[in-house]
Amino acid sequence: MPELPEVETTVAGLRSVLDGAMLARVEPRRADLRFPIPVDLRQRLTGATVTSLSRRAKYGLIGTDRGDTLIFHLGMSGRWRIDPAEIGAHDHLLIETGTGRLLSLNDPRRFGSLDLVRSDAWAGYAPFIRMGPEPLGPDFTPATLARALKGKATSIKAALLDQRVVAGLGNIYVCEALNMAGIAPTRAAGKITRPRLALLVESIRAVLSAAIVAGGSTLRDYARPDGELGYFSKQWRVYGREGATCPCGGVVERRVDGGRSTFFCPKCQK
């Protein structure tokens, strides 16, 4: 379930095990995920100590005292497992710490990625170069969003999924934020009034923050062998709820564009 909030809580879970830890064993179990895994990844990380864990958009960053940063993306199905009971076909990277903790990057569909960059140059990592602001950061405001959307004829839903406009939103949270803001997903991105953009900014912040809190409340589950997580799904207003009742009393509809489902309420989203 990896959009921004899931990566955020994943990094928080990793931090509890990895922060300050020495990487005693680093074992890639295949040569590629979506892209090739650096061939020198094992050699560069083994014996290093983790000095930082952070997130940019949907990417997690693990920095070491050797000046390297491991960057991971979870794709559609990726997750980290902590102290798994057994290792299976989809455990693609194993990391054992100096204190005997075991981490596994598990990703059945292999849409995720693993890469290694020099820490002083991580901002130049290709996926980050044209990326928009962090939605929970100070650079995401009605003014900056208005600028990013100016003149865009594309739908607001497509625009918010564009990581160059704002970084870290995916299908779920775009649907949720548009519902919260009362904006129809099909509305032309460049034609939304400033007050409504302000409400959209607040809605995006609110839904992401609530999801992070919900993820955070299950953090102890990271220590569970199976690594299952509950996350935010019980709080969805529209996503995955076709035919159900919107908080406004309307009925949630589903439409498909570009092969992806959009859930919305035609009564309160205009």
Add this chain to the structure above:
DNA sequence: ATATACACCTGATTGC
């Protein structure tokens, strides 16, 4: 520049 389709993969669910 932008819009759409498609590609990459496996697994869970749905429908017959």
Add this chain to the structure above:
DNA sequence: TGCAATCAGGTGTATA
């Protein structure tokens, strides 16, 4: 019960 079709949280590339 079995099996095929459909769907899933992402994003890079090709094609118009």
